[in-house]
Amino acid sequence: MQATHFPLILTPLLFLAAMMGLAEGDKGADPAPGILFDTDMGNDVDDALALGLLLEAEKRGAARALLVVSSNPNPWAVPGIRAILRYYGREEVPVGACMAETGLAHGGFTEAMAGTSGLQPGGAPGAVALMRKVLHEQGDRSVRIVPTGFSTNLAALLASAPNHGGDGIPLSGRALVEKKVEFLSIMAGNYHDPNHAEFNVAQNVPAFKQVIEEWPTPVYMSGFEIGLQVHSRWEALKQALKPENPIRVGYEFYFRKELKEEKWDRPSWDQTAMLQAIYPESSHFDLSDPVRIEVSPEGKTTLKSDPPKDLPARRFLRFSAERTAEKVGVVLDDYYREP
Numbered sequence: 001m002q003a004t005h006f007p008l009i010l011t012p013l014l015f016l017a018a019m020m021g022l023a024e025g026d027k028g029a030d031p032a033p034g035i036l037f038d039t040d041m042g043n044d045v046d047d048a049l050a051l052g053l054l055l056e057a058e059k060r061g062a063a064r065a066l067l068v069v070s071s072n073p074n075p076w077a078v079p080g081i082r083a084i085l086r087y088y089g090r091e092e093v094p095v096g097a098c099m100a101e102t103g104l105a106h107g108g109f110t111e112a113m114a115g116t117s118g119l120q121p122g123g124a125p126g127a128v129a130l131m132r133k134v135l136h137e138q139g140d141r142s143v144r145i146v147p148t149g150f151s152t153n154l155a156a157l158l159a160s161a162p163n164h165g166g167d168g169i170p171l172s173g174r175a176l177v178e179k180k181v182e183f184l185s186i187m188a189g190n191y192h193d194p195n196h197a198e199f200n201v202a203q204n205v206p207a208f209k210q211v212i213e214e215w216p217t218p219v220y221m222s223g224f225e226i227g228l229q230v231h232s233r234w235e236a237l238k239q240a241l242k243p244e245n246p247i248r249v250g251y252e253f254y255f256r257k258e259l260k261e262e263k264w265d266r267p268s269w270d271q272t273a274m275l276q277a278i279y280p281e282s283s284h285f286d287l288s289d290p291v292r293i294e295v296s297p298e299g300k301t302t303l304k305s306d307p308p309k310d311l312p313a314r315r316f317l318r319f320s321a322e323r324t325a326e327k328v329g330v331v332l333d334d335y336y337r338e339p
């Protein structure tokens, strides 16, 4: 009797358990990680490709573009960013402007990109105010910040006081970062050559120094030497992107009018930091042990083997025999697509 009734009793229980399991699975299915992209769009075209990478990863369900802010004070940076977002169908992503007159402020190719949709400068809220608002709205330790320009906005965010500009957010910038940010994946510095004052650091040394010495979450650092080894190739981009795609418009403008180089391939500095942020577990890169970074007044970055005891780890990306620049190049090529 028991033998015949046992399954009858068990079947609804198993069914219930299965349903609960499904519901649990649904609840447990984490949303794609939210990315806050902080770019100096306009100074080099790799920022545009990094934004394309983010938007393609978003389409694949691997990331969510929460916010894009500019660390380039040029007024064409924001409309250039907006042109890419619009072309990729993500016009609703908020964009914040750099409110400090710090760092190189080229705007040639961003103006060309903005021209693809007739966008004009002006009207954007400040980067720090928007970063605070967006961080406040997100879950704890859920936001990944990807800076591929100057540390201007990050330093100002850290230094922002509770109720900054009357925003009603009771936390200081530092407390907000500690609460809401999972990690920083930053393209800045050179962790191979201590005599090189890398561009992103050198354009605002005090801000980078403050960020690397105070930022209260783990930090991945993609140094100059990493992106240098991974080239975006014009032959492949030309195949992948339509002539009217603002990323391609910007790319062509940058090489034809600004760089005036014969060969239209370019190191992928900013894309490496973005790739690490979206897929930190995918082992595209080898990671160093935790280090301390010493920043010289000119912006040279020297590695020290005594990591700060009171801060989460700072690790730099490396290539190895298994994790090569060639493999990363193949991965990136696959992300340059039409929306």
Ligand SMILES: [Ca+2]
Residues within 6 Å of the ligand: 039, 040, 041, 043, 044, 046, 047, 148, 149, 270
């Ligand atoms: Ca950049």
